[in-house]
Amino acid sequence: MPRKKENTEEMKMEERTSLEEDPKESKKMKSEEPVIEENLGQSKEPDAQALALSEETPSKAEATESVKKKKEKKESTVDALKEHLKAKKDVKTLLSLEEYVKSGIHLGTKVIMPDMRKYVYRRRADGLAILNTELIDAKLKEAAEYITKFDPKDIIIVCKREAGWKAVKLFSEITGIRVFTKKYPAGIVTNIKLTNFFEPELVLVCDPWLDKNAMNDAKITNKKILALCDTNNITKRADIIVPCNNKSEKSLGLIFYIFAQELVKFHKMDKKIKLEDFTGDLGEKRELKERETNEPVIVNPEAQAF
Numbered sequence: 176m177p178r179k180k181e182n183t184e185e186m187k188m189e190e191r192t193s194l195e196e197d198p199k200e201s202k203k204m205k206s207e208e209p210v211i212e213e214n215l216g217q218s219k220e221p222d223a224q225a226l227a228l229s230e231e232t233p234s235k236a237e238a239t240e241s242v243k244k245k246k247e248k249k250e251s252t253v254d255a256l257k258e259h260l261k262a263k264k265d266v267k268t269l270l271s272l273e274e275y276v277k278s279g280i281h282l283g284t285k286v287i288m289p290d291m292r293k294y295v296y297r298r299r300a301d302g303l304a305i306l307n308t309e310l311i312d313a314k315l316k317e318a319a320e321y322i323t324k325f326d327p328k329d330i331i332i333v334c335k336r337e338a339g340w341k342a343v344k345l346f347s348e349i350t351g352i353r354v355f356t357k358k359y360p361a362g363i364v365t366n367i368k369l370t371n372f373f374e375p376e377l378v379l380v381c382d383p384w385l386d387k388n389a390m391n392d393a394k395i396t397n398k399k400i401l402a403l404c405d406t407n408n409i410t411k412r413a414d415i416i417v418p419c420n421n422k423s424e425k426s427l428g429l430i431f432y433i434f435a436q437e438l439v440k441f442h443k444m445d446k447k448i449k450l451e452d453f454t455g456d457l458g459e460k461r462e463l464k465e466r467e468t469n470e471p472v473i474v475n476p477e478a479q480a481f
Contacts, residue, residue, distance in 0.1 A: 326376075378392075390402070403417050
């Protein structure tokens with residue numbers, strides 16, 4: 176028994192001496208406890224984060240409700256778009272799209288003035304501007320309604336371009352509106368000493384550039400101006416404009432057919448008019464180029480194209 180006691184005391188002494196001899200080992204043992212505590216402290220943090228995330232994460236019912244609301248919003252948007260397209264289809268145009276296209280009324284020039292840019296739908300591969308037929312139709316309606324506000328004897332039409340002579344003369348025969356083709360007589364609405372002087376209330380010009388003298392006189396006398404404008408025209412002096420191809424016989428014929436038709440209806444004239452009388456055969460097979468006449472496209476040199 177005394178021997179065992181001595182052995183235990185000897186073992187304790189050996190341990191103490193070993194620690195004193197190896198200080199690294201003692202440091203390691205001391206550092207183990209704080210590491211354990213630190214690790215235990217860190218292990219608690221993820222639990223707190225997980226709890227916070229679990230509180231922020233929406234429940235299954237909330238997620239389902241959110242998806243349902245998004246679906247309803249999408250369906251309402253689709254329904255609104257369908258209604259818009261349906262309303263667009265229900266809008267009655269003066270003539271069919273096919274008749275507009277066949278007349279070439281939508282063909283502009285390669286020059287697009289800033290005033291006319293909003294009426295251009297796109298450019299062709301060859302650079303030719305294509306006018307928006309919906310806007311053409313809307314502006315034709317506006318112009319036709321505007322013309323009916325004036326007495327036919329208070330309106331004059333000026334058309335220097337030969338492509339429009341046939342249409343405006345036929346329009347004059349039907350409505351009684353005075354027409355000036357070829358050369359516009361200077362001073363006819365400004366010089367009271369002239370024997371043929373008169374004061375119109377509305378001046379309709381077929382091209383603001385070619386018929387600029389008539390526009391100048393209308394502005395001097397403070398009269399209203401309705402202008403047929405191609406993409407190369409400036410529109411600032413006109414009160415009402417119609418975006419169109421104003422250099423084509425068929426296009427001008429179609430425009431004056433619409434004007435004649437509306438005036439005949441408004442004034443209840445007992446006259447029958449046909450589109451073919453103004454435009455000729457729209458079904459005639461021939462290529463619609465940018466210009467159907469041999470004359471060059473005249474661009475206002477004072478204006479800047481873009």
